[in-house]
Amino acid sequence: MSDPYFQQMFAERIGGAAYGKGTDIYKFEKIKRAKRKALQEHPERELLDFGIGENDAMADQSVREAMALEINRAENRGYADNGIGEFTEAVARFMSRTLGVSLNPDTQINHSIGSKPALAMLPAAFINPGDVTLMTVPGYPVAGTHTKYYGGCIYALPLLAENNFLPDLDSIPLDILRAAKLLVLNYPNSPTGKTATLEFYERVVRFCQEHQIVVIQDAAHIMLSFDSEPLSFLSVDGAMEVGVESHSLSKGFDMIGWRMGWVCGNERIVSAFSDIKDNTDSGQFIAIQKAAIAALDNDAIPKAVADKYRRRLEKLVAMLSRCGIPASMPGGTYFLYTPSPKKVAGGISFESAEAASQYLITEQSICTVPWDDAGPYLRFSVTYEAEDATQEDRLMAETESRLKEIAFEF
Numbered sequence: 001m002s003d004p005y006f007q008q009m010f011a012e013r014i015g016g017a018a019y020g021k022g023t024d025i026y027k028f029e030k031i032k033r034a035k036r037k038a039l040q041e042h043p044e045r046e047l048l049d050f051g052i053g054e055n056d057a058m059a060d061q062s063v064r065e066a067m068a069l070e071i072n073r074a075e076n077r078g079y080a081d082n083g084i085g086e087f088t089e090a091v092a093r094f095m096s097r098t099l100g101v102s103l104n105p106d107t108q109i110n111h112s113i114g115s116k117p118a119l120a121m122l123p124a125a126f127i128n129p130g131d132v133t134l135m136t137v138p139g140y141p142v143a144g145t146h147t148k149y150y151g152g153c154i155y156a157l158p159l160l161a162e163n164n165f166l167p168d169l170d171s172i173p174l175d176i177l178r179a180a181k182l183l184v185l186n187y188p189n190s191p192t193g194k195t196a197t198l199e200f201y202e203r204v205v206r207f208c209q210e211h212q213i214v215v216i217q218d219a220a221h222i223m224l225s226f227d228s229e230p231l232s233f234l235s236v237d238g239a240m241e242v243g244v245e246s247h248s249l250s251k252g253f254d255m256i257g258w259r260m261g262w263v264c265g266n267e268r269i270v271s272a273f274s275d276i277k278d279n280t281d282s283g284q285f286i287a288i289q290k291a292a293i294a295a296l297d298n299d300a301i302p303k304a305v306a307d308k309y310r311r312r313l314e315k316l317v318a319m320l321s322r323c324g325i326p327a328s329m330p331g332g333t334y335f336l337y338t339p340s341p342k343k344v345a346g347g348i349s350f351e352s353a354e355a356a357s358q359y360l361i362t363e364q365s366i367c368t369v370p371w372d373d374a375g376p377y378l379r380f381s382v383t384y385e386a387e388d389a390t391q392e393d394r395l396m397a398e399t400e401s402r403l404k405e406i407a408f409e410f
């Protein structure tokens with residue numbers, strides 16, 4: 001079959017004339033295929049899925065009731081554009097009450113249709129061809145992808161255990177620093193589970209002031225902080241002068257799929273984001289914004305979500321430790337980041353975390369997500385479906401039984 005006439009017209013940013021012809025299979029597609037194969041070959045064996053990365057519960061009933069009410073109000077039918085004042089005011093209340101950050105709701109906050117579009121749009125405000133975005137690795141790639149779309153490039157900052165999963169800012173070469181415009185952070189970090197410290201954020205502010213770099217801190221998991229109270233980058237002296245923070249109601253409020261978030265911080269950067277957003281989307285449905293207000297004003301919701309995932313993580317850490325797998329409680333998120341095994345005693349060796357992950361799915365129907373970006377690690381998520389603590393315990397017992405059949409070496 002011959003190529004369509006437009007095959008040569010695809011932009012280089014998505015592969016140019018080679019678009020659609022690649023044979024590489026994305027990591028998550030490999031996992032999906034392996035899961036299907038495991039279910040086909042072992043229909044009698046329950047798939048133990050620790051790979052899912054989204055909340056397992058619906059939004060709180062009060063939020064759903066608010067949505068049901070607002071969806072039938074005629075005044076909510078129109079375009080929201082850059083959002084409604086009631087939502088930014090609710091965000092300002094939440095940021096002040098929960099994170100100790102004072103913001104002007106009219107000039108320092110704008111809503112986004114989830115945090116993903118925000119992270120995609122913000123590079124458009126700064127990146128020209130040849131500019132550099134500094135990004136932690138492993139991590140969420142969206143801001144990096146869009147940096148490349150605008151002709152910029154990425155300089156990866158590996159998150160390593162020896163640096164406590166914080167980026168080594170002193171290791172960045174001078175020529176990179178001269179070209180760098182953005183530093184994209186994500187704390188609490190996915191997938192490592194590391195939380196940032198006040199001292200680290202203070203260091204980031206000094207670093208960015210010295211080198212004239214803008215910070216984009218992705219705080220999607222901020223309400224899932226376990227080793228300390230939730231810490232906003234914007235609460236640090238000077239942070240408001242160098243950057244913004246993106247937030248989401250997905251993780252900490254059980255609002256996966258509602259697509260509701262916001263960008264806040266430096267007034268001029270929020271204004272630039274708003275201009276780009278105004279030419280990209282027409283705003284989130286007003287009824288959803290009003291339902292999100294109900295969530296933001298109810299402190300019991302994020303507390304209940306965090307308590308559940310803390311409990312599940314504690315059970316997972318204890319179970320893996322009994323199986324001889326190195327595991328310790330993460331500082332935040334609902335992910336556990338563990339060193340990948342090197343081999344099975346007297347058996348197969350693993351050249352990568354991906355190989356170990358495939359082995360677990362194939363041999364024991366246990367699904368994890370591999371990361372090889374900064375050393376071989378497996379990510380366990382505790383967002384599996386379980387109605388109560390009894391079901392959680394049953395799942396842990398079954399997982400432990402299967403893992404103890406394998407003698408991993410690390």
